[in-house]
Amino acid sequence: MEVLQAIENRRSHRAYQAKQIPEEVLQKILKAGLQSPSARNHQPWHFSVVQDAALLQEVHDEAARMMGKNGSPRFVDPKFQIFYYAPTAIFIFGEKNFDWTDVDCGIAVENMALAAEGLGIGNVILGLPKAAFMGEKADELRAKLRCPEGYDFVIAISLGYAEDTKDPHELHEEKISRIG
Ligand SMILES: Cc1cc2nc3c(=O)[nH]c(=O)nc-3n(C[C@H](O)[C@H](O)[C@H](O)COP(=O)(O)O)c2cc1C
Secondary structure, eight states: OHHHHHHHHOOBOOOBOSOOOOHHHHHHHHHHHHTOOOGGGOOOEEEEEEOOHHHHHHHHHHHHHHHHHHHOGGGGSTTOOTTTTOSEEEEEEEETTOTTHHHHHHHHHHHHHHHHHHTTOEEEEEOGGGGGGSSTTHHHHHHHTTOOTTEEEEEEEEEEOBOOOOOOOOOOGGGOOOOO
């Protein structure tokens, strides 16, 4: 029942308190990521935990430069930051030459999102940082973030104490077909 409650309660949070999350809570969230299932148990992920606000800003600046105002309407707001100034972000880098990398990393990030929710930590899954790894600063940023050789950015997650509230997203029952 606790899992269903975490699924029910999870929301994408886009405003955070500056207060850092406790280390033992972070360790539990990371363990939930490592416990994720993966195709052939290949575990094609690498998690880089960033608690350095300047480095997150650098990734934001490069993503913003790459995407500009065309990439996401959110960039129009000068106060917008792709990590929402969360005190912790985890970058999930995935092995490039493996068929199931995106699926496996997606499962891992959701495991971490649900673990965070269950532990009272707000979070939002982030695709926007990807743009920062598509331009001329990509190698430099991958190095700073300890992305292993042969891996690239797949997805990220911001973590912190949420400062916003949000309604659940709408459910589309028509997206379910029942056969038999
Ligand atoms: C693969 C993926 C990428 C996402 N990228 C972003 C992002 O870059 N920025 C953001 O604010 N939200 C991002 N989201 C969050 C979605 O916008 C959010 O899950 C969706 O609007 C539903 O809202 P909910 O999470 O509160 O249910 C992403 C979600 C997923 C699954």
